[in-house]
Amino acid sequence: MTEQIDVIVIGAGAAGLMCAATAAGRGRRVVVLDHARKPGRKILMSGGGRCNFTHLHSGPEHFLSANPRFCISALRRYPPAAFLELVERHGVAYEEREPGRLFCRESARPILDLLLSEGRQAGVELRMGTGVRSVQATAEGFAVATPTGTLHAEALVVATGGLSIPRMGASGLGYAIARQFGLPVQPTRPALVPLTLPEHLRRPIGDLAGISVPVRVRCAEAEFSDDLLITHHGLSGPAALQASSYWQPEVPLSLDWLPGVALHDELAEARRRRSKRALHRCLEAHLPRRLARVLCDLEGWSGPLQGFSNRGLEAVAQRLQEWRLTPAGTAGYAKAEVTAGGVDTDALSSRTLEAREVPGLHFVGEVVDVTGQLGGHNFQWAWSSGVAVGQAI
Numbered sequence: 001m002t003e004q005i006d007v008i009v010i011g012a013g014a015a016g017l018m019c020a021a022t023a024a025g026r027g028r029r030v031v032v033l034d035h036a037r038k039p040g041r042k043i044l045m046s047g048g049g050r051c052n053f054t055h056l057h058s059g060p061e062h063f064l065s066a067n068p069r070f071c072i073s074a075l076r077r078y079p080p081a082a083f084l085e086l087v088e089r090h091g092v093a094y095e096e097r098e099p100g101r102l103f104c105r106e107s108a109r110p111i112l113d114l115l116l117s118e119g120r121q122a123g124v125e126l127r128m129g130t131g132v133r134s135v136q137a138t139a140e141g142f143a144v145a146t147p148t149g150t151l152h153a154e155a156l157v158v159a160t161g162g163l164s165i166p167r168m169g170a171s172g173l174g175y176a177i178a179r180q181f182g183l184p185v186q187p188t189r190p191a192l193v194p195l196t197l198p199e200h201l202r203r204p205i206g207d208l209a210g211i212s213v214p215v216r217v218r219c220a221e222a223e224f225s226d227d228l229l230i231t232h233h234g235l236s237g238p239a240a241l242q243a244s245s246y247w248q249p250e251v252p253l254s255l256d257w258l259p260g261v262a263l264h265d266e267l268a269e270a271r272r273r274r275s276k277r278a279l280h281r282c283l284e285a286h287l288p289r290r291l292a293r294v295l296c297d298l299e300g301w302s303g304p305l306q307g308f309s310n311r312g313l314e315a316v317a318q319r320l321q322e323w324r325l326t327p328a329g330t331a332g333y334a335k336a337e338v339t340a341g342g343v344d345t346d347a348l349s350s351r352t353l354e355a356r357e358v359p360g361l362h363f364v365g366e367v368v369d370v371t372g373q374l375g376g377h378n379f380q381w382a383w384s385s386g387v388a389v390g391q392a393i
Ligand SMILES: Cc1cc2nc3c(=O)[nH]c(=O)nc-3n(C[C@H](O)[C@H](O)[C@H](O)COP(=O)(O)OP(=O)(O)OC[C@H]3O[C@@H](n4cnc5c(N)ncnc54)[C@H](O)[C@@H]3O)c2cc1C
Pocket: 010, 011, 012, 013, 014, 015, 016, 033, 034, 035, 036, 039, 040, 041, 042, 043, 045, 046, 047, 048, 051, 052, 053, 054, 130, 131, 132, 159, 160, 161, 162, 164, 165, 168, 169, 170, 171, 172, 173, 336, 337, 338, 364, 365, 366, 367, 375, 376, 377, 378, 379, 380, 382
């Protein structure tokens, strides 16, 4: 069977659904194809089931990309306030958890329902459980072959997301389509992902699984102050996830275990007062007891504070506040919230996300080399890029 429509969208995730509803709202006949059985599964599992659907202050500084300015145009034309207006119009209950981070109050479901309802009203046709066999350029646009027939359209939107969480339908199809049409793809890697520990730290640190502490972590040019969660396998929690997006293999992270504490002054003062306490007991004022102990053991620090010279205390403070840790790796795509890298933005128009050399071929959402930090930025990119394309096709 052969069908002629206006727009084919591959991928019924956040970006594809938003793009489809926007284009159909302008009178275009849109079909969305997805090999998964249900649309928007990542939306439902996001934000711990509450979907952190935007960040009120989302801007280029919250994104990683070979061209960090690429996202500006789409974000400006469809900013967080525009999506919030849609959320409010649909009566979705939401709350601001940390400054700027908006979550659904009860469950992520209303965000998916909102997208499906906007699409339904505009006449979007969703074809779930429909894989893509091939994509070809034709004289009038594109032909997409599926097991049930071939669709022809003037415009093709690739909204297949990244490689993260393969069991949710992730695949490399979007990158393969880009390469097929000669577009460069920036190397992909798991991001917003737990970090694993090197062999020698696996036991001592892993035994502290469940402990969460506020830290400051520096990785390359990025710095984050947030909670670090120790797990059996390594480091997780927002601080580790944020740092992971910037981490490159074999490069150490710098961890401040006591952010904002004037540690040397404190230890020196305790020593002046002739405190008889051991160093790890002094650290317990700021750190969980077991963690303080393990850090001291790892560094070979034992005995009472009095046994340390002033120089020695300076070194202790510096070590604990610039603790260098080289992760063994990451927990991989199976645990990553997003995929960094993707379709090279140099090959796309920042206004329409159309391939410069292939008229009618557009890429939206996570498949593009635009990766948000934790905090609702990834969904905001999905909405903004989806609308930019939906208005252009
Ligand atoms: C556990 C988790 C929690 C998250 N929490 C948040 C959060 O709270 N806030 C936030 O901003 N971001 C969050 N994210 C990131 C966010 O979910 C993604 O950035 C966003 O979903 C990307 O949207 P997308 O439409 O580009 O891709 P996706 O949502 O991944 O959608 C891609 C779609 O394409 C389909 N597809 C893939 N390959 C094919 C193929 N070969 N043929 C047909 N269809 C295909 C898939 O089945 C899928 O439906 C989270 C991610 C995860 C994994």
